[in-house]
Amino acid sequence: MKYEVDQLGFYGRYGGAFIPELLHKNIAELQEKYLEIIESPGFQRQFNQLLCDYAGRPSPLYFAKRLSEKYQTKIYLKREDLNHTGSHKINNTIGQILLAKHLGKTRIIAETGAGQHGVATATVAALAGLECVVYMGEKDIERQAPNVARMKMLGATVKPAKSGSKTLKDATNEAIRDWINHPQDTYYIIGSVVGPHPYPDMVARFQSVISEEMMQQLAAQTGRDYPDRIIACIGGGSNAAGAYYHFLDNDAVELVSVEAGGLGIDSGHSAATGVLGTDGIIHASLTKLMQDNDGQIIEPYSISAGLDYPGIGPLHAHLISTGRTKVLTATDDEAVKAGFELTRLEGIIPALESAHALAALPKINFKPGEITVVNLSGRGDKDLATYLKYLKD
Ligand SMILES: *Cc1c(COP(=O)(O)O)cnc(C)c1O
Numbered sequence: 001m002k003y004e005v006d007q008l009g010f011y012g013r014y015g016g017a018f019i020p021e022l023l024h025k026n027i028a029e030l031q032e033k034y035l036e037i038i039e040s041p042g043f044q045r046q047f048n049q050l051l052c053d054y055a056g057r058p059s060p061l062y063f064a065k066r067l068s069e070k071y072q073t074k075i076y077l078k079r080e081d082l083n084h085t086g087s088h089k090i091n092n093t094i095g096q097i098l099l100a101k102h103l104g105k106t107r108i109i110a111e112t113g114a115g116q117h118g119v120a121t122a123t124v125a126a127l128a129g130l131e132c133v134v135y136m137g138e139k140d141i142e143r144q145a146p147n148v149a150r151m152k153m154l155g156a157t158v159k160p161a162k163s164g165s166k167t168l169k170d171a172t173n174e175a176i177r178d179w180i181n182h183p184q185d186t187y188y189i190i191g192s193v194v195g196p197h198p199y200p201d202m203v204a205r206f207q208s209v210i211s212e213e214m215m216q217q218l219a220a221q222t223g224r225d226y227p228d229r230i231i232a233c234i235g236g237g238s239n240a241a242g243a244y245y246h247f248l249d250n251d252a253v254e255l256v257s258v259e260a261g262g263l264g265i266d267s268g269h270s271a272a273t274g275v276l277g278t279d280g281i282i283h284a285s286l287t288k289l290m291q292d293n294d295g296q297i298i299e300p301y302s303i304s305a306g307l308d309y310p311g312i313g314p315l316h317a318h319l320i321s322t323g324r325t326k327v328l329t330a331t332d333d334e335a336v337k338a339g340f341e342l343t344r345l346e347g348i349i350p351a352l353e354s355a356h357a358l359a360a361l362p363k364i365n366f367k368p369g370e371i372t373v374v375n376l377s378g379r380g381d382k383d384l385a386t387y388l389k390y391l392k393d
Helices: 021-038 041-053 065-071 089-102 116-128 138-143 145-153 168-181 199-207 209-222 238-247 314-321 332-346 352-358 381-392
Strands: 061-063 074-079 107-112 131-137 157-161 186-188 229-233 254-262 278-282 285-289 325-331 371-376
Touching: 021 041, 021 089, 021 168, 021 199, 041 089, 061 209, 065 074, 065 332, 074 209, 089 116, 089 186, 089 199, 089 238, 107 116, 107 168, 116 131, 116 145, 131 138, 131 168, 138 145, 138 157, 145 157, 157 168, 168 186, 199 209, 199 238, 199 314, 209 238, 209 371, 229 238, 229 352, 238 254, 238 314, 238 371, 254 314, 254 332, 254 352, 285 314, 314 325, 325 332, 332 352, 332 381, 352 371, 352 381
Parallel strands: 074 371, 107 131, 107 186, 131 157, 229 254, 229 371, 254 325
Antiparallel strands: 061 074, 278 285
């Protein structure tokens, strides 16, 4: 595979593991063992069984007839919104909780911004009967009260990060500090294709079930096992990585990544890292990130909490810089409009994150026979209050 990670954890010039010395042992253990464990038949059996019986996979591939008529082409939706806990995030947390068990770990930590990854982690920790601590910025705890309540109900301890901007990057620092202090018994579940090697590759592999199913479903429904185009939104990039994975080497498949344009990419209030980012180190890997001239991270902004991340996974930094993926952006308003469009045409309320992927549709010149798959990463129940504000205005 052309876009596979190398021995040291790099995709081209991006990736690696820029970690504090005190974490060296933990990361080295993961780097040495992850492939052998997750590729073993026993692990694969457990993983696939939970994906099927617990998460509800395979997720349907749905031909969106009315949406297709509107854009004069063939549009299919990969329904990750129908998974347990409402998004693709459960695919990854199931994989990592099984890995934690195989490594003999008894305590789980995670960090979360919007709370979606925190909920997915608290869910699998309950399933596995393991202690779970989720770090979350103090400001995010206030903004995301329903998800904080879910995590608590699931038995997790939610610890506030009170330093800095009191958001995701501060929660990440707290999680790393915790891991340094509990190297023996603790496993750190990262929620996207970010972080030090081997996390980006590991998370991409767990999410690759999305494109694996897509191949089979496309073959059954269209007679061809690949589409002409795949569209996915990008926060850290895990749903996109999963949707692209088995098509990365197939140049007949155009890969479109949609980032959060916020109030507009020139407004200073966006999360369009692939467009605005420059090379630097964030979350222990070298990638594109939004930073000022002094290397200080610029607070990202998006109406969608799940896309509100100042970096992007190193795989995506590589795919963008080599031209393999095409980056589009969608503003808050464009995403909300696309969310309403899908709801009214198909009766599906998408997550605001996924609505960004849908907002790419008016920006693409479709040919009538072409097949496009939009990865519908999550459902919009959590975003109703935001949608309804637009309905009133
Ligand atoms: C978290 C989230 C995202 C963004 O994360 P990626 O790692 O980029 O996939 C997108 N959609 C939904 C529904 C999410 O919860």
